[in-house]
Amino acid sequence: MNKQELFGYMPAEPYRTAVAYFSMEYAIDQSLKIYAGGLGFLAGSHLRSAYHLQQDFVAVGLLWKYGYYDQLRDTTNHMTAAFIEKNYSFLTDIDLTFSVIVHQSPVHVKVYLLPPATFGCAPLFLLTTDIPENDELSRSITHRLYESNEATRIAQNIVLGIGGAKMLDLLALTPEVYHLNEGHAVALNFYLYDKFKDLAEVKKRVVFTTHTPEMAGNEAHSFALLDTMSFFYHLTETAVKALLSLSGEQFNYTLTALKFARKANGVSKLHALTAQQMWGGNAGICPIIAITNAQNHDHWSDILLSQHLVASDREAFWRRKQALKHELFQVVADQCGKLFRDDILTIVWARRFAGYKRSGLLMAEWSAFVNLVTQVKFPVQLIWAGKPYPGDAYGTGEFNQLINRSFGFSNCAVLTGYELRLSSLLKKGADVWLNTPRLYHEASGTSGMTAAMNGTVNLTIPDGWVPEFARDLVNCFLIPTAPQTLQDAQKDELENKALLQILTEKVLPLYYEQPEEWFRVALAAYGDVRTAFGSDRLAQQYYQELYA
Numbered sequence: 001m002n003k004q005e006l007f008g009y010m011p012a013e014p015y016r017t018a019v020a021y022f023s024m025e026y027a028i029d030q031s032l033k034i035y036a037g038g039l040g041f042l043a044g045s046h047l048r049s050a051y052h053l054q055q056d057f058v059a060v061g062l063l064w065k066y067g068y069y070d071q072l073r074d075t076t077n078h079m080t081a082a083f084i085e086k087n088y089s090f091l092t093d094i095d096l097t098f099s100v101i102v103h104q105s106p107v108h109v110k111v112y113l114l115p116p117a118t119f120g121c122a123p124l125f126l127l128t129t130d131i132p133e134n135d136e137l138s139r140s141i142t143h144r145l146y147e148s149n150e151a152t153r154i155a156q157n158i159v160l161g162i163g164g165a166k167m168l169d170l171l172a173l174t175p176e177v178y179h180l181n182e183g184h185a186v187a188l189n190f191y192l193y194d195k196f197k198d199l200a201e202v203k204k205r206v207v208f209t210t211h212t213p214e215m216a217g218n219e220a221h222s223f224a225l226l227d228t229m230s231f232f233y234h235l236t237e238t239a240v241k242a243l244l245s246l247s248g249e250q251f252n253y254t255l256t257a258l259k260f261a262r263k264a265n266g267v268s269k270l271h272a273l274t275a276q277q278m279w280g281g282n283a284g285i286c287p288i289i290a291i292t293n294a295q296n297h298d299h300w301s302d303i304l305l306s307q308h309l310v311a312s313d314r315e316a317f318w319r320r321k322q323a324l325k326h327e328l329f330q331v332v333a334d335q336c337g338k339l340f341r342d343d344i345l346t347i348v349w350a351r352r353f354a355g356y357k358r359s360g361l362l363m364a365e366w367s368a369f370v371n372l373v374t375q376v377k378f379p380v381q382l383i384w385a386g387k388p389y390p391g392d393a394y395g396t397g398e399f400n401q402l403i404n405r406s407f408g409f410s411n412c413a414v415l416t417g418y419e420l421r422l423s424s425l426l427k428k429g430a431d432v433w434l435n436t437p438r439l440y441h442e443a444s445g446t447s448g449m450t451a452a453m454n455g456t457v458n459l460t461i462p463d464g465w466v467p468e469f470a471r472d473l474v475n476c477f478l479i480p481t482a483p484q485t486l487q488d489a490q491k492d493e494l495e496n497k498a499l500l501q502i503l504t505e506k507v508l509p510l511y512y513e514q515p516e517e518w519f520r521v522a523l524a525a526y527g528d529v530r531t532a533f534g535s536d537r538l539a540q541q542y543y544q545e546l547y548a
Contacts, residue, residue, distance in 0.1 A: 007056075156184075157231070161185035212254070291546065325340075347380060348427075383415060428456075
């Protein structure tokens with residue numbers, strides 16, 4: 001495949017190392033629903049910057065027929081997950097079908113291409129098994145992102161890793177570097193080992209990004225099941241254990257990727273240290289450096305807001321921010337029947353829904369929460385949004401509990417449909433972006449970056465990327481954290497009190513009584529985040545420190 005035709009450009013001089021990037025999800029445009037959360041948001045911004053910088057960079061993913069899920073409401077106003085078939089006329093059928101072995105049987109894979117010019121991103125090849133040549137079981141492999149069935153998940157990993165690598169060979173696009181964005185595509189290493197017959201030759205070509213700072217969150221399956229599923233390509237379980245010095249019954253994707261890669265990165269400085277501590281005791285793993293996540297400024301920031309911030313025009317900034325709040329509040333009115341006001345400080349908590357992110361921390365002491373949302377001196381408005389995993393009963397219950405507890409307050413709303421468009425509206429329309437993870441549980445947490453790109457001030461626990469950015473009371477508000485020796489319930493109690501104190505004593509008085517100072521904080525945040533946490537820096541740093 002000709003690169004000029006594929007990219008629309010010949011790669012620029014600093015970026016002529018050919019890279020293939022493998023990820024389970026990509027958040028590129030609202031119309032292409034093949035993402036779940038932060039992993040996809042990162043990948044989408046990375047692809048935009050790779051295109052902007054004219055890098056020799058292609059991406060490989062799966063074409064999810066039903067996406068992640070559509071987040072709707074049932075008759076009781078609670079969240080429900082709907083799986084609705086998606087169709088995309090803007091994808092190009094490149095007339096390539098081939099087979100991979102899954103569970104000792106051939107599965108046919110068809111390839112589509114998202115052309116770079118469509119959304120201004122690097123070429124993205126999307127693989128599907130939902131074609132007439134397959135039986136229904138094989139067709140279902142690429143139906144749902146993060147399918148709960150274990151065998152189906154493994155089959156998805158095989159199609160992404162082995163299928164993606166085989167596709168690149170068939171297209172004569174064999175890269176110099178294979179970049180695994182998380183461990184889902186780790187099976188491609190077994191394809192490469194079969195090709196080169198030498199672990200050192202595989203290591204020359206593979207790099208890896210780990211995103212998960214908790215051991216339980218790193219995917220693992222039994223060797224026996226993976227062997228049965230043909231995950232190891234032409235190797236036996238015994239040969240895999242000998243090759244990588246592995247033992248035990250469980251095969252861990254992250255550990256294996258670290259053994260196959262020549263270099264890996266954590267997604268913030270804090271996370272890289274955590275990853276080194278988690279995996280450093282294992283023989284044969286590669287070095288783990290820090291390349292902090294980033295987001296694409298041109299895609300995420302409101303053009304007029306940016307212009308007013310660059311010009312330090314406070315009055316124009318306030319007018320534009322109120323207009324964006326009004327746009328967001330139309331969604332609140334439509335979904336919740338509540339009329340929010342443009343002149344009231346609005347706090348948003350919105351991100352991938354997971355227990356450690358503590359969506360309900362502000363409500364942990366109920367009487368204090370009621371006092372906050374009913375006091376009239378410094379009125380507030382609160383919005384929550386996010387998608388729990390559809391099979392996570394606890395997460396869905398937590399989401400619905402937010403709906404129940406906020407129902408009686410006219411200034412509190414819980415929104416469904418948290419995808420790219422709503423995420424953008426929230427970040428542009430918020431005054432305060434609330435981030436409340438348990439310390440050392442958030443690998444990066446990039447939503448605060450795109451909020452700051454829109455003049456929204458972070459109120460945050462100092463986890464993930466935040467320590468590299470935060471200047472308390474200068475570009476954000478930091479929530480003091482409880483001693484790590486305490487139990488989670490005690491931490492929640494103390495950090496709830498600290499959060500409420502920061503809100504009532506610093507955030508609200510500054511917003512209402514010192515608007516010039518508030519603008520100074522928003523302006524500092526915008527300036528600090530724009531370059532250091534823009535995805536052009538990320539894409540450049542990957543070439544300089546991981547691909548070189």
